[in-house]
Amino acid sequence: MGLFDGVKNNETVAVFDINSGSVGGALVRLNTDGKPEVFSVSREPIAFQQNFSFQKFLSSMLQALNNTSRALSRARATPRHIFCFLASPWYASQTRVIKFSKNTSFVFSKKLVDNLIYKEIENFERAHLEKHLGPKGHASPIEHKIMLVKLNGYPVPNPIGKRASAVEITIFISMSPESILLAIKEAIGHFFSHQINFSSFPFASFLVCRALFKNKSDFILMDAGSEITDVSLIKNNVIEESFSFPLGKNFLIKSLISGLGMTQTEAVSALTVFLSGKLQDSSREQITQVLKNAQDEWLKYFRNTLTHITHDLSLPSEIILTADEDVAPWFIETIKKEEYNQNTLTGKNFNVIMLNAKAFSNVLNLDKVQDRDSFLMLEAVFAGEIKGMK
Numbered sequence: 073m074g075l076f077d078g079v080k081n082n083e084t085v086a087v088f089d090i091n092s093g094s095v096g097g098a099l100v101r102l103n104t105d106g107k108p109e110v111f112s113v114s115r116e117p118i119a120f121q122q123n124f125s126f127q128k129f130l131s132s133m134l135q136a137l138n139n140t141s142r143a144l145s146r147a148r149a150t151p152r153h154i155f156c157f158l159a160s161p162w163y164a165s166q167t168r169v170i171k172f173s174k175n176t177s178f179v180f181s182k183k184l185v186d187n188l189i190y191k192e193i194e195n196f197e198r199a200h201l202e203k204h205l206g207p208k209g210h211a212s213p214i215e216h217k218i219m220l221v222k223l224n225g226y227p228v229p230n231p232i233g234k235r236a237s238a239v240e241i242t243i244f245i246s247m248s249p250e251s252i253l254l255a256i257k258e259a260i261g262h263f264f265s266h267q268i269n270f271s272s273f274p275f276a277s278f279l280v281c282r283a284l285f286k287n288k289s290d291f292i293l294m295d296a297g298s299e300i301t302d303v304s305l306i307k308n309n310v311i312e313e314s315f316s317f318p319l320g321k322n323f324l325i326k327s328l329i330s331g332l333g334m335t336q337t338e339a340v341s342a343l344t345v346f347l348s349g350k351l352q353d354s355s356r357e358q359i360t361q362v363l364k365n366a367q368d369e370w371l372k373y374f375r376n377t378l379t380h381i382t383h384d385l386s387l388p389s390e391i392i393l394t395a396d397e398d399v400a401p402w403f404i405e406t407i408k409k410e411e412y413n414q415n416t417l418t419g420k421n422f423n424v425i426m427l428n429a430k431a432f433s434n435v436l437n438l439d440k441v442q443d444r445d446s447f448l449m450l451e452a453v454f455a456g457e458i459k460g461m462k
Contacts, residue, residue, distance in 0.1 A: 082101060083101070083152055084101050085099075086154045086264060087455050090157065090158050090256070092118070092300050094136060095137045095140045097143070098144075107437040108455075109437040110437070110440070110452055111147070113445055115140065118136050119132040130255075133162075138262070141262065152266060153266060154260065154269065155451065156270050157272070157447075157451050158270065158273060159300075161316075162252060165314055166244075167243070168196060172188055177235045178235065179233065180231045181233070189218075192245070193247075211248065211249055212250045215244070215271055216245045219310045219311060223238070224238050246275065248270070256268070273295060273451075274302055279454055280454050281306075281392050284431065290307050292392070296394070297321070299323075301317055301370075303316070313380075321395070324399065325343060327366040328363075347398055347402060367406050370406055371410055389420045389421065389423055391423070393407075394447060395426075397428060410422065432446075436449055
């Protein structure tokens, strides 16, 4: 099935992108006879914090979501479906492998799959979310996607109804605190009334990259957010491992604040001008040194992450990156300076593919929007792809 097969003509959907630095939203018109058309875009920042408080962070996110929803409602279009994508730290995810066997062969049925997945979701919640939510916290599944099924040790594309004595199911699971999901639903519900379909941003990114780059089955997905960088290892079209570290775009701003005594406004302005190559005054040398130190620190975390996600001493050399376009060149340059894993685990230099407006030009109509928001574009493609599957 190709991109957007099966969608209804002129059906409007809304997509919301909630990450660690901002909340974005877009209205997308899906067409059976052409590319999906993005015709309204809005993005609101989450308040920057030098000294982090999660409660302030959550409150600012919900305010940004409220403002974004209000802005989209002014387009006077009624979306039939709403998709909401959560980036770190608003979700937890893991790829898990379920193994089940008997002494005699049995039929691989949908009931068996559902039971095994249900138990695995419970195990995931107990093992991973209690430490984030506390013993009284509650989480809700966002998605559970079967990536691979093996019967008697062999991959089987359509296993339902087949007999086997051993089953292995690779499944991607993501969850989010129930209280946060309810707050998100309430904020959007003030302006749009349809049911919200939640997804983690890494899974959406994986699905879209698999559709856009059909010849690539092994690669690294990286989302360099404002507060957090997420890294996922893809091998044989399966999300094998994911890991995050707490350094993103805002780490550069905080480095300038602490290193040069700047205010937040001064640091943001200095970073923007510096990265554009237009900074010519005497502060350029100082900023260069501060960002060199930040680069060293980010690389240390990146190296540790690569070591964590690889188990067979091999890594793909291609990295597909999402990042704010103003800082994307800095991240690309920094990634290419990582030497140890490039030399020992890939055997070649990293090739970084940036997901930007150019990457989506063949699958989206962007004529009516000036803001070419790469995150929302990716999510618009995902929404069309998912609708096409139904």
